[in-house]
Amino acid sequence: MSHRKPRRSASKLLASQKLRDLTGRQHIVLAGRAAAGIWSLLRILGFQDRWVLIPANTCYIVLWAVLHSGSKPFLVDIDPQTGNITPDTLAAALPYQPAAIIPCHMYGLSAPIADLYAWARDHAVFVIEDATLAVGGQADGQPAGSWGDASIFSFGQGKLVDNDIGGAVLTDDQRLAAEVERLFAGLPTWDNHLADLTDQWNQIYWALHQYEAENPRILELYPPLFEMFRDLICYRLPDASWLGLPEALQNLTANLQHRARMAALYDRMLPDIPAQTLDRPAGSVLWRYPLRVPVEHRNGLLRHLWQNNLTEVTRWYPSLRYMRAALAPHLPPQDTPHADRLDVSIINLPVHVKRAAILRTINAVRRYFA
Ligand SMILES: Cc1ncc(COP(=O)(O)O)c(C=O)c1O
CATH class of the missing domain: 3.40.640.10 (Type I PLP-dependent aspartate aminotransferase-like (Major domain))
Incomplete structure (x- = not known):
């Protein structure tokens, strides 16, 4: 075949x-x-x-x-x-x-x-x-x-x-x-x-x-x-x-599973920062990981992430x-x-990228708040 x-x-x-x-x-x-x-x-x-x-x-x-x-x-x-x-x-x-x-x-x-x-x-x-x-x-x-x-x-x-x-x-x-x-x-x-x-x-x-x-x-x-x-x-x-x-449609299931795993990583590894994600009702998928950051930190955090070459982070x-x-x-x-x-x-954290890039993003977010 x-x-x-x-x-x-x-x-x-x-x-x-x-x-x-x-x-x-x-x-x-x-x-x-x-x-x-x-x-x-x-x-x-x-x-x-x-x-x-x-x-x-x-x-x-x-x-x-x-x-x-x-x-x-x-x-x-x-x-x-x-x-x-x-x-x-x-x-x-x-x-x-x-x-x-x-x-x-x-x-x-x-x-x-x-x-x-x-x-x-x-x-x-x-x-x-x-x-x-x-x-x-x-x-x-x-x-x-x-x-x-x-x-x-x-x-x-x-x-x-x-x-x-x-x-x-x-x-x-x-x-x-x-x-x-x-x-x-x-x-x-x-x-x-x-x-x-x-x-x-x-x-x-x-x-x-x-x-x-x-x-x-x-x-x-x-x-x-x-x-x-x-x-x-x-x-x-x-x-x-x-x-x-x-x-691309054929790969959708694997694509969504990867995104869900990466979101779970953010959930697990960013529990104690002064920012929260949005509610995720059953059946939701993740285009990007939405994070609500205190207003006084939002632009500073973004700048910090971009300066660390994490350019996939956005503010949509x-x-x-x-x-x-x-x-x-x-x-x-x-x-x-x-x-x-x-x-x-x-801010939106990427979930479509490889696990190593997610871990770099997590570390950079934690460093900012530390
Ligand atoms: C929430 C939302 N609705 C609609 C659209 C329109 O999609 P398209 O770019 O295919 O016109 C977009 C993307 O651009 C979107 O983000």
Whole structure:
């Protein structure tokens, strides 16, 4: 039996079948990226000018996709213990009669998705489950990606299933899936120009987001940057981009087991530092290991780790309140104190790297607090 890689179009079919097996979803539409999925769903559903609820600490690209679709983003605060939104934190949005909600399993930690879905059902709100960070996980006893009217996965660089680029829309609604396919067919195809733009934007955002809270004039840059880089929200991929995805999905179980073992190492070897991780409900997976550090130590610890060449340590995700205020100044501000607090206290330790690198990270964290 040979182990040749599958051909281009066969890779797409194989990957889609694996995603169907993983989630039980009937329809899988592979996407240029998950954000394109959000944009397409909101367009198809005709939610222009309607409110769409997103976690206040989700990825900025979700905010961009909502704005690009013509909907109004509403930031929902989080539970500080879990980093995720809950039906309680959603209550503030009810008077706005939202059209859709995009709950996310932040960091791979399962959100209370059954309760969120029930809330949405009660209020006739469409659910797009953001499972970009939870591929292969379980939430409330079901696979992440199987909840909601539709869900999204991401296979971008640094994600659990890292295909360097790509995403998927998952749904059981055949007509919706066909509409998403139709919309995707009209998108520009990924090319060198988009790759260049992506590199530029990643570097710019990495630099800017760190200072946006302390220097409000940085926020003046976001509207022109959004115009300059909005083409990055929606594109489709050539078939060749999917060649590695079946294998990455094949390795998912081992990949998640490694991450869980590395997280257990952090749990075991960092018990006595003045920092805590977030709650990890049953079925959670770990994209990165989230650590809440006292605000006065956060930046010092990060600097210390980076100076020790531990550059895989990051500070995701920033509160979206600054960027939203800059890009949609006409929308009323929302109070999201817990997301704002997590923004200034979170660091993420890597779990995808080898055990030796985890031990180096642990030693460096311990040295900092010693
Ligand atoms: C929480 C979250 N949601 C959605 C996305 C969008 O994924 P993609 O980059 O594939 O568009 C990302 C990643 O960028 C993310 O981190």
